[in-house]
Amino acid sequence: MTEVVDLAELAATAGLEQELDRLAKSQGIIRTRQLNQQETWTVLGAALTRELLSDPRLSNDVHTHAPHGALVPGMAVMLLEQDDPGHARNRRLVSAAFASRAVRQLEPRIVEITRQLLDGLGERGTADFIEEFTYPMPLEVICELLGVPAEDRDPFRKWAMDISAAPSVEAMQAAAVELFSYCIGLIGAKRERPTEDLLSELIVARFDDGSALSDAELSSFAAVLLIAGHDTVTNLLANALHDLLAHPEQLAALRRDPALVGAAVEEALRFRGSAMTTVNRVAREDIEAGGVTIRKGELVRFLLNAANRDTEVRADPHSFDIGRATxxxxxxxxxxxxxxxxxxxxxxATIALTEILQRFSTLELAVPADEVRWLPSDAIRGLVELPLRYAR
Incomplete structure (x- = not known):
């Protein structure tokens, strides 16, 4: 009988990546258990990940082929859970909106949000950087990007928290339903009074045939942008800070040469990326891969953190090195x-790290390293909290 790994249980440990490396050396694909207790094939190795991520035999449209594997059953989620040609058609439209002036001119606002949050830390000397900074910062950016009015941001924050830290699939789905409903109302308001934001851009965007995205598709996009764009950046920032502090020689190198910040972000993404796994895909037909047979209708996902620590790709995958060759x-x-x-x-991430290191001459963990707690998640790699001691 094939062993089924409880990924959330494993992720609650600091040694997750080393354990995944051990598993990957003997198995290219393993069976894992998800939050809702359903099992899925999970791809580990880099070569197999690159091969199968582009394999048309794996469908993202779980709503059609395996409804039990959907993020939010009963709701078609644009782009993440679509196949071509519909996916390609919608992606072109959304890609164009992401290149719009509303997005290009967001950088000064990101800097402003970052500085305001760092100002809020004051001179206390210690703080949980997740609660005080890495959680609110990307959430405010997403709200700016979507044009969420200031008076609506408190419930928006609550839905984000309920979705990212839900104790059960049912609680997550309930919060998602409320979020989708709110987004429908926001879209209606922007149809009447458009502003300079991504959602307004998408409302007026048109396909080649003159048609537009439906309210349901727009709402799906807005909700997924919040869920995917907020949680992943929150934990990317926290993980990057944690790993820089755990490797003081790398932090010192970055302080000496701030131009390395881009390389530091890339190494943080590789070393301990926050988007640990992809969304579920479903096999359209039987597939022989990694020494196993994935049967038609079975769920498949990809453990990106395992692929990024594959020894076949780099000889020292468990070392954190911001000077590593690209x-x-x-x-x-x-x-x-x-x-x-x-x-x-x-x-x-680049703005946040730059501003933090410019602001604080001293930055260190406020608890022993072995007391840092990791999230028990089967999808997100992150910390429960990040208590830091800091000084100007």
Missing amino acids: AQHVAFGMGPHFCLGQRLARQE
């Missing part, structure tokens, strides 16, 4: 569903 990673996936928000995530 090497491809799959922290944002690859193939047709390569993350559309990757540029924004990199931008947020």
Whole structure:
């Protein structure tokens, strides 16, 4: 009988990546248990990940082929859970909106949000950087990007928290339903009074045939942008800070040469990416891969953190080195569903690290390293909290 790994239980440990490396050396694909207790094939190795992420025999349209594997059953989620040609058609429209002036001019606002949050830390000397900074920072950026009114941001924050830290699938789905409903109302308001934001851009965007995205598709996009764009950046920032502090020689190198911040972000993505796994895909037919047979209708996902620590790709995958020669990673996936928000995530991380290191001459963990707690999640790699001691 094939062993079934409880990924959330494993992720609650600091040694997750080393254990995945051990598993990957004997098995290219393993069976894992998800939050809702359903089992799925999970791909570990880099070569197999790159091969299968672009394999048309794996469908993202779980709503049609395996409804039990959907993020939110009963709701078609645009782009993440679509196949071509519909996916390609919608992606072109959304890609154009991501290149709009509303997105290009967001950088000064990201800097402003970052500085305001760091100002809020004051002179206390210690703080949980997740609660005080890495959680609110990307959430405010997403709200700016979508044009969420200031008076609506408190419930928006609550839905984000309920979705990212839900104790059960049912609680997550309930919060998602409320979020989808709110987004429908927001879209209606922007149809009447458009503003300079991504959602307004998408409302007026048109396909070649003159048609537009439906309210349901727009709402799906807005909700997924919040869920995917907020949680992943929150934990990317926290993981990057944690790993820089755990490797003081790397932090010192970055302080000496701030131009290395881009390389530091890329190494943080490779070393301990926050988007640990992809969304579920479903096999359209039987597939022989990694020494196993994936049967038609079975769920498949990709453990990106395992692929990025593959010894066949780099000889020292468990070392954190911001000066490492540029090497491809799959922290944002690859193939047709390569993350559309990757540029924004990199931008947020680069600004955040730059501002933090300029602001604080001293930055260190406020608890012993072995007391740092990791999230018991089967999808997100992150910390429960990040208590830091800091000084100007």
